[in-house]
Amino acid sequence: MRLIVPAIPHTVTNADYVACAFTQKVRKFIKMMSGRGHEIYHIGHENSQLYESNDVHHVTVIDNNILRQSYGDAYVDHHAWKYHGFSNYFKSDDLAHQHFNSAAIKAIEPLITADTVIVGFWGFGHKPIADAFPQTPFVEGGIGYLGAFSPWRVYESNAVMCALATPQAVVQCLHSWYHRVIPNYFDPEDFDYTERNAKEDYILYLGRIIDSKGLDIAIQATEAAGRRLLIAGQGQLSDLGYKHNPSHVQYVGYADPLRRRILLSKAAGLIIASKYLEPFAGVQVEAWLSGTPTITPDHSAFAEYNHHNITGYRCRMFRHFVEACQKVHLLDTLGCRAHGEKFTLAAVAPLYDDYLQDVLDVYHNKGWYTQR
Numbered sequence: 001m002r003l004i005v006p007a008i009p010h011t012v013t014n015a016d017y018v019a020c021a022f023t024q025k026v027r028k029f030i031k032m033m034s035g036r037g038h039e040i041y042h043i044g045h046e047n048s049q050l051y052e053s054n055d056v057h058h059v060t061v062i063d064n065n066i067l068r069q070s071y072g073d074a075y076v077d078h079h080a081w082k083y084h085g086f087s088n089y090f091k092s093d094d095l096a097h098q099h100f101n102s103a104a105i106k107a108i109e110p111l112i113t114a115d116t117v118i119v120g121f122w123g124f125g126h127k128p129i130a131d132a133f134p135q136t137p138f139v140e141g142g143i144g145y146l147g148a149f150s151p152w153r154v155y156e157s158n159a160v161m162c163a164l165a166t167p168q169a170v171v172q173c174l175h176s177w178y179h180r181v182i183p184n185y186f187d188p189e190d191f192d193y194t195e196r197n198a199k200e201d202y203i204l205y206l207g208r209i210i211d212s213k214g215l216d217i218a219i220q221a222t223e224a225a226g227r228r229l230l231i232a233g234q235g236q237l238s239d240l241g242y243k244h245n246p247s248h249v250q251y252v253g254y255a256d257p258l259r260r261r262i263l264l265s266k267a268a269g270l271i272i273a274s275k276y277l278e279p280f281a282g283v284q285v286e287a288w289l290s291g292t293p294t295i296t297p298d299h300s301a302f303a304e305y306n307h308h309n310i311t312g313y314r315c316r317m318f319r320h321f322v323e324a325c326q327k328v329h330l331l332d333t334l335g336c337r338a339h340g341e342k343f344t345l346a347a348v349a350p351l352y353d354d355y356l357q358d359v360l361d362v363y364h365n366k367g368w369y370t371q372r
Helices: 021-033 064-071 073-077 095-111 123-132 158-163 167-171 215-225 257-266 282-289 300-305 318-330 333-343 345-364
Strands: 002-006 039-045 056-062 116-120 138-143 152-155 179-181 203-206 229-232 249-253 269-271 294-297 312-315
Touching: 002 021, 002 095, 021 039, 021 138, 021 345, 039 095, 056 095, 064 073, 064 095, 095 123, 116 123, 116 345, 123 138, 138 345, 152 158, 152 345, 158 179, 158 300, 203 215, 203 257, 203 282, 215 229, 215 269, 215 318, 229 257, 257 282, 269 282, 269 318, 282 294, 282 300, 282 333, 294 300, 294 318, 312 318, 333 345
Parallel strands: 002 039, 002 116, 039 056, 116 138, 138 152, 152 179, 203 229, 203 269, 229 249, 269 294, 294 312
Antiparallel strands: none
């Protein structure tokens, strides 16, 4: 196949933008699908850093001048998004998005062939590209957001696929055969496995510093359990109303790839107490690949992927979080690593190969009835 992968308009496809899960999906997807007989075209920023391979090609459609005009000098020069988060800057119809989509359409047009699939990871932010090529399949990859529009959809979990289904889809069995669940995927080279006896005595929170991620629960539960909590991510505790850090809490700032690797590998456990229905929560897989068990709610993607009492603990009440914090360090690190390896690039790539071919079979074969 020829796979065309548009980047995220307001970021740069490289490891520095590790805080943007969508950007990392683009970067990792290209590495994952290279070397499998496909021709891959990345459409994005001039400073993108891609996996080097003869079958991977880059086309520049946006640069820092456009990002400056859209978001200001501090966003570009000082990566202000590390401290304030991306959501304080971009809008899906801003200058950067309008420029990106217009330039991307012009760049993609001469690349279209009969075996082309466009794979987008930015939902409605990429819809103008899909609309410009109605005869070419546009796959929404790794859906973990509201508002999917394409008939060709890959969801990150059964939890989010079912949560976003209409009531009619439940009552009348209207689910599409081409709405597939393929989990998010990770490069094991980005993480260091650490055995239990080499862990340090802290529990880690790694993510956006926002209320919906349940950071207040993490702070309260670790305090009640008598455990030290390290917090890393975009934002400040003052954003949640804390005038000063609780005595058991250490805020370590934005976690770049190296700091992320170290924090995850040394943690006794990772806590994610999200109050909303998480579509995937990729940081838990990053923890498992590091040999670190997780403490999560017992809902959404957590119920699907976090194996209770094996790869971590799933919690319903506050006391469950406290108990989990007290004993998370006792779980088997090798078991966590083995579970995390189910989500590596090598493990997930065949699932995408199979699905993308199923989509092309609708255009060039017998569709759902195709036998291979």
